[in-house]
Amino acid sequence: MAVPARSSMREALAGLVAAFCVVVWLAAPASAETRLCNRTSVVTEAAIGVVVGDTAATRGWFRLDPGQCRAILQSAEAPGRLFLHTRPLGEAPGASLGQPEHVQLCIGEGDFLVPAAQSCRQANTRLASFVEVKPTVVEGIGVLFLSEEADYDLPQARKAGIQRLLTRMGYDPGPIDGLEGPKTDAALRAFLTDLNLPADAAVLPDIFDRLLAALRAGEGPGFAWCNETGHRIMAALGIEEGRQIATRGWFRIEPGACLKPPLEGQPARVLSFAEAVDAEGRPVTRAGGPLVFGGDVQACIRTSEFEITGAGDCAAHGGTAVGFAAITFDGRRRASLRFREPR
Structure with a gap:
């Protein structure tokens, strides 16, 4: 039987130590615990990391609704340094709670536990930024707060979370x-x-x-794009302003997501053009051409972010004329467009 190299053996032992610390930590009697409380208006998922010497382990995800507290550790004291990573749910891609970066540790998907979390060797794991945190311990209970500038208390955070999603x-x-x-x-x-x-x-x-x-699902008043393809969609919006058409783009809609672009006033209809792109932003092709979603109304786009008024001479705006689809609102002032793969 081959003997592992010394560095590999050291990494294996480090992973076992880190995993042991987390398991013991989580299995401690429930008379003491560390709670994470969400005083923001954002539904949030959190992952925790513990660093003991030169070893680390991470665990997640803990979901916290606005105004909610959850026990994340069955101990008020960590066996080492405690770190936290958060990600918002229901927000635009790339949104964050603005946490500083103190260390890079591994996270996974679903219910995960990653030993030796300084390097991501397990499948479906990646490095993410964690911030060091120190719970306040009162009567054997450690407490951490997620907060935002508005400084809500817990009942206010719950109400603000409902307001935020209704607005969205x-x-x-x-x-x-x-x-x-x-x-x-x-x-x-x-x-x-x-x-x-x-x-x-x-x-x-x-x-x-x-x-x-x-x-x-794109519910609620207004106009929504819903992406039911397996690709990222980049969309442009058009509004008829008198006898002119004003267009702007690009709006990114991830697979399985809906997006409501901001609309001013109460237009009778909106115009939409969209194209599917891959992870590098290159057009997805089907039947020898790009996979696009449009219609018969000619209006202007540009390859970069744009806002153009007037479709009479797209070249004068540095753009190209393409066909936009026209979508009318129903009696409740709502409309949606669902992107689907062609058959």
Whole structure:
């Protein structure tokens, strides 16, 4: 039997030590624990990391709705240095809570535990930025807070989270301030009515599941793109302003996601052009040509980010004329366009 190299043996022992620390840590009696509390308006997933000497291990994901606290460790004291990584749910791609970077450790998908987390050798793991945190311990309970500039308390964070997702869906709850008010109440009632939900659904534990599912499905007033392909979609929006057409792009819609671009006023219809791209941003081709989604209304686009008014001479704007699809709103001021692979 071959003997492992000394460096490989050291890495294996480090991984075992790190994993042992986390398992013991998580299996400690529940009389003491460390809780993570979400005082932001964003539904968040968190991963934790512990570094003991030159070894590290990570574990995730812990989902926290706005206003929610969860036990992330069955101990008020970590056996080493404690680190935290967070990612928002229901926000635009690339959004973050603005945490500083202290160390790079591995994360995975689903319910994961990564020993030897300084290097990502397990399948479906990658390096991510973690920030060092130190719980405040009171009567044997360690507490960490996720906070944002508004500095909500926990009940305000829950209300602000509902306001944020209603706003993302095109309802108008007023400012995202975590406070009760008639506009928030009216927007929430409209949401519950549109989805045929009971009047008390907002106080039930699954309200954020329902809000996120509705957001991803493109529910709510306004116009939504929904990407049902396996590719990233880059979309351009057109609005008819009198006798002219104003276009702007590009909006990125990931596979399986919906996106509501901001609209000003109450246009009778909107125009849409989109193309599928690969991970490097190159056009996806089908039947010898790019996979695009458009229509018969001629308007202007450019390859880079753009905002163009007037479709009479696209070349004068440094652009190209393409065919946009026209989408009209229904009686409830909502419309959607779903991108699907051609058959």
